Amino acid sequence: MSAATNVCIIGIGIHPFGRTDGVSGLDQGAHAVRAALADAGVAWGDVQFAYGGSDAAGNPDTMVDRLGLTGMQFINVRNGCATGGSALFSAQMAIRSGEFELGLAVGFDKHPRGAFNALPAEYNLPEWYGAAGYMVTTQFFAAKIMRYMHLHGISRRTLGLVAQKAFANGVHAPHAWRREEVALDTILNAPMVSDPFTKYMFCSPGEGGVALVLASEKKARELGIRPIHLAAATMRTRPPASFEVFAPSIEIGGGVNTATRLAAAAAFEKAGIGPDEIDLAQLQDTEAGAEIMHMAENGFCADGDQEQWIAEGRTAIGGALPVNTDGGCLACGEPIGASGLRQVYENVVQLRGLGAGRQVPGAPRTAYSHVYGAPGVSAVTILHT
Amino acid sequence: MGRFIQTEESTGTIRRAALSADAPLFMPDAPLHLMGGRHRQTGRVTFPYPGDQFDPVALPTRGTVWSYTIQRFRPKTPPYAGPETFEPWALAYVELPGAVIIEARLVGVDLDAIRIGMAVELTRVALDPAAQDPFWLPAFRPATVTEREAAQ
Numbered sequence: 228m229s230a231a232t233n234v235c236i237i238g239i240g241i242h243p244f245g246r247t248d249g250v251s252g253l254d255q256g257a258h259a260v261r262a263a264l265a266d267a268g269v270a271w272g273d274v275q276f277a278y279g280g281s282d283a284a285g286n287p288d289t290m291v292d293r294l295g296l297t298g299m300q301f302i303n304v305r306n307g308c309a310t311g312g313s314a315l316f317s318a319q320m321a322i323r324s325g326e327f328e329l330g331l332a333v334g335f336d337k338h339p340r341g342a343f344n345a346l347p348a349e350y351n352l353p354e355w356y357g358a359a360g361y362m363v364t365t366q367f368f369a370a371k372i373m374r375y376m377h378l379h380g381i382s383r384r385t386l387g388l389v390a391q392k393a394f395a396n397g398v399h400a401p402h403a404w405r406r407e408e409v410a411l412d413t414i415l416n417a418p419m420v421s422d423p424f425t426k427y428m429f430c431s432p433g434e435g436g437v438a439l440v441l442a443s444e445k446k447a448r449e450l451g452i453r454p455i456h457l458a459a460a461t462m463r464t465r466p467p468a469s470f471e472v473f474a475p476s477i478e479i480g481g482g483v484n485t486a487t488r489l490a491a492a493a494a495f496e497k498a499g500i501g502p503d504e505i506d507l508a509q510l511q512d513t514e515a516g517a518e519i520m521h522m523a524e525n526g527f528c529a530d531g532d533q534e535q536w537i538a539e540g541r542t543a544i545g546g547a548l549p550v551n552t553d554g555g556c557l558a559c560g561e562p563i564g565a566s567g568l569r570q571v572y573e574n575v576v577q578l579r580g581l582g583a584g585r586q587v588p589g590a591p592r593t594a595y596s597h598v599y600g601a602p603g604v605s606a607v608t609i610l611h612t
Numbered sequence: 613m614g615r616f617i618q619t620e621e622s623t624g625t626i627r628r629a630a631l632s633a634d635a636p637l638f639m640p641d642a643p644l645h646l647m648g649g650r651h652r653q654t655g656r657v658t659f660p661y662p663g664d665q666f667d668p669v670a671l672p673t674r675g676t677v678w679s680y681t682i683q684r685f686r687p688k689t690p691p692y693a694g695p696e697t698f699e700p701w702a703l704a705y706v707e708l709p710g711a712v713i714i715e716a717r718l719v720g721v722d723l724d725a726i727r728i729g730m731a732v733e734l735t736r737v738a739l740d741p742a743a744q745d746p747f748w749l750p751a752f753r754p755a756t757v758t759e760r761e762a763a764q
Contacts (some may be wrong), residue, residue: 344688353634353660357691359739359749360683361715366703368679374705377679377728422682422723475660476648477678477705477713 234319235447235454236610238267238440239575242335244433245404246557252562254285255436256335257293258538259382259565263438267452269329274440276300277331278317280310282563284337292354308511308600309462310334311437315608316460318441322490327444335436336562343432350602364601365429365514367472369421372516374482376423379531381519383423387415387514388537390557396544397558399584402569404433405558428515433560437568438517439575455575458593458609459497463489463604472601486605487511487524487597494595494607495526502526505609506591507577508548509570511599512555518542522550525597525607549587565598570596571608635661637750644734645670646750648712657712671706673734674755680704680718680726693747695740706752708733720753731755 240262242255250258256279264271273295279287279301288301306313311334318332343364347357356362375381391411397403417425435454447454465471466489468481495501502525510525512518519533527548528536536542542550553559553573556566574594577587592612599605622698637660639645648659661668702718704726711719717737718726733755738746 342685342688344691346691354631354691355634355637355747355749358631358693358716358747360687360694360701361703362691363683363687366681366683370679370703370705373681373730374679389724419682419684421684422680475715478658479707479709479711479713481713497680 232323232325233444234322234457235359235442235448236457236571236575237442237450237452237454238263238269240264240266240438241402241569241572242436242560243402244435244565244569247434250415252281252335252337252434252436253287253290254279255337256287256333256432256438256565257290257436259335259436260331260333260340261437263331267440268450269440271295272400273329275298275327276302276318276321278302278304278314278321279331280304280306280314280334280564281336282307282310284335284471284564287333290333291430298406298422306462307351307602307604308563308598309567309604309606310564311569311571312460312608313600313608315439315568315571316462316606317458319457319460321597322441322443329440329442331438331440332568333436334564334566334568336564337434338432338562339570341432345473345601351455352473352475353412356473356475356494361475362473364472365421365424367474368398368514368517369424371470371482372514372520373423375516375520381531381534383415384411385519385534385537386423386515387411387430389512389518390414392543393551393554393557395573396552396585397554399582400553400558400573402435403554403558404560405554409458412519424514424516428557430513430556430561431571433562435560435562435565435569437572439568439571449535452593458500458611459494460495460606461490461493462604462606463493469603471603474609485524486603487521487599490605490607491525491577491597498609500593500609504593505548505595506593507552507574507587508550508595508597509552509555509573510550510597512551512557515557516526517599518555520548521597525595544585552582552585552587567596567598567606570598571610574608578610631747635663638736638748639668639670642670644736646714646734647671647675657715659712671711671714675706675708675732675752677718677726677728677730677732678705678713679708679728682723693739695742702726704732704752714750717749717751718753719751
């Protein structure tokens, strides 16, 4: 592949996650764009195109009103939890194809308090399924980890350790929502939300915005920027016999193949490296169990290894494979449209060596990100210096 | 597919008109058998009956708990149409041998006593027990031992 079509990230910007009363989701996205442009040292007028994602906070392309009516191309993306990954995939394709040299992937959201309330018709499901109270994402994650714990010997304490690590990492991430450590006993003994998860083991829908400035390697060199390379960006839907969010039934023997496995395999093939060559990873952790299962589904360990890995601190900052270095969704919350791009933002911070209190030691050179969501979608990216 | 419409009068209750547009959950001629669908080409069984390209099939009434969780908070309305007063309920995936794994309520068992692998049998539970003409959801309860099994 020629240098002209290699894609780089040359600027990153974020609006802090959490709750920002009085600031719309769109304005949080625009804030992130301005920050990313400043980081890259380019102007809004230099941006040739954008892919923008939001699930619940309006049409992203309307932000041209805030940023300037340059007539640039702006395409909206709405793809559930893979919204950010899909925006990034599309943006890198626009550059890889040679159509453009410099553009944006931006995502933002602003969800009401409480659990997501999806409606059956949005997922091609019958009305009774929602009336019965089954359109609740937490049920799926709880039932999935309950079986996984049974099959692979994962303890409830390990779920608590994952949440404890998330809050400990979030302390050092200025963009995180929850920035205080929580003791393991507090996590384990808190009220149960959906067994085996207590309230500290679930992330909350929230708010936030993230923007990435992408450019061809040639353009980055012209601008004199030391870029971070985007080695792979993939998005996949569910395979047969998978177990997904909002599943009234599963095939016998199902639950092993997942959209995540497909997206991960495609990303490693594209990047030409294996899981053992990844220095740090951001893995979808909508709850503490997801991080554990996604470690295996993305190829970083075998099923069941997590119990020992986590006991030994191998996924902590300074471990062999630090996971969710900014506290992930557990500490940052989940604004759907921004969440996947937040992972990539954090990876760029780490690869630049600017993580301060949460910096992965030893000058990491490769970083991985992964999202998963309803109704069985996953997106993966691999970055390298 | 009709969307559940919430009105002031019907807050938290089911609009039967919207639900009746769904395919039935139970076999019309065998009320305590669930109606699944068998794919005409592949033979794959699914639930609920999805219509096009599937033949209706009565699902086995006994199975084992594949996984489960407890719903500890009242889901948001809409779309939830259960009673306003919320009591936690158990939700399971039940493996029906040779057919499919289905999502259903678990009843008649202490929430602390549920285990993966436990034998269960089909029953039904009213979404809102106080409703005059309640909507019946598929549910499973701990299996009763049959006379033949007891003799063995």
